[in-house]
Amino acid sequence: MKKSINHILCLLAMQTTLFGASWSEVLENHREYLPEDSLIMRQYKAFCEGDAPPIVDPRIKEIPISENGEALIDLRASNGKRVSMMAEPSLPFAGPLYNSGLPGASKMRGPVFHRLEKMVEELDSLAPLFGYEAGQIDILLFEGLRDLGTQKMLFEKKLEEILKANPDMTLEAAERETCKWVSPVKNNTPVHSTGAAVDIRLWDNKAGAFLDLGPFGVIWGGSTFAPTFSEAITDVEKNNRLYSLLAAERAGLTNYVYEWWHFSYGDRYDLYWKKSDLEEKIALYGSIELY
Ligand SMILES: [Zn+2]
Known part of the structure; x- marks a missing residue:
């Protein structure tokens, strides 16, 4: 059922520009940066065909995990300038303008943090293409480790x-x-329990506001806007999502196609997309038990 609904939506989107540009048009306009075998194009195609696995899909869960022991880093302690925590809430999950407020929220595996730093560099180099300046767009973390x-x-x-x-x-x-x-x-x-996943938002430091990528979800309700390739968002939001996706792919992070804000490295989901079925897929990180 899901397969046919996504497929029909994608077909409809290709045929109508009534509500602005469709995803296929947005992607077509940036084709020189999006080879057919790029992660973004493969995920878009799978999403349209109803073949993009949710995180609990057997195809994801069957990938073995071999914990490699890489240490966690704590963003609160590292004082990152361009990659930093969202504001502290008064209560956990107080709202989408704050970080989750849970104890491990600022932690992630070292290589995930390095990829976020690289993503900022890529945001800088791609900035003129999307109407921004190098140095203008930062990354704010809502939650890493849970x-x-x-x-x-x-x-x-x-x-x-x-x-x-x-x-x-x-x-x-x-x-x-x-x-x-x-x-x-x-x-x-659970993917956030491995330290391999991060929920992030982009921050426009020139405007002093979050970049508009559509409503930020997490626990405030899954919505039609949450899937990355949702057609129910504005042209600006589609362009900003593509900007974020391109920077993330170049930095080695994989987006979860049902949540535009969720990225990971080294977990089963990342391995699923990065390795072909002919290669051995082994995820790097198991759950972390802190309490
Ligand atoms: Zn997440």
């Missing part, structure tokens, strides 16, 4: 909430429902 203890706590809180609202529900059914909202710890390696 350790297993915190993940488990969030899952249990949501489960409790669902059971309270539905007293007749069996525990099994309530757990299934909870999985739609929070990644389970049981039989799963």
Whole structure:
């Protein structure tokens, strides 16, 4: 079903410019930077064909993990100028203008941080192409690591909430429902628990405002705007998303096609897209247990 809906939406988008440029037009306009085998083009094609796997897809979950032990870095301690934390909230998940407020939010594996630094360089070099100046666009981090203890706590809180609202529900059914909202710890390696994933926003330091890439989601509701190649966004938002995607791909980060703000390196999802089916895929990072 999903396959045909995405496909129809993409076909419709190719035929109408009523609401501005379609993704296919935006990509076509930047073709010299987007070879057919680029990550962006492969993800776009898979998304249109309904063949882009969600994070819990068996094709992702079957990739083995061999923990390589790379250390975490803490963005709060590193005082990065162009890659830094979003503002501190008064409460965890207080809103999309703040970082998540969870204890590990500013941490990530070292190579992920280095790729974010590289992404800033790429944002600089691509800036004139998208109407910005080198040095104008920075990266702000909403959340990196969410350790297993915190993940488990969030899952249990949501489960409790669902059971309270539905007293007749069996525990099994309530757990299934909870999985739609929070990644389970049981039989799963939640991607943020590995330190390989980051949720980021771009910051225009000249305008003193977030760059407009469409509504920033995380837990404030999945929406039609969250998938990276959503047609339900403005031309400006499409251009800004492409700007972000190009910089990320050049820096070695892989975007999660159902959330424009989520990028990773070295996890199963990254390996799925970067290695062909003929190559051995082994993810680098397992879950981190801090509490
Ligand atoms: Zn994320």
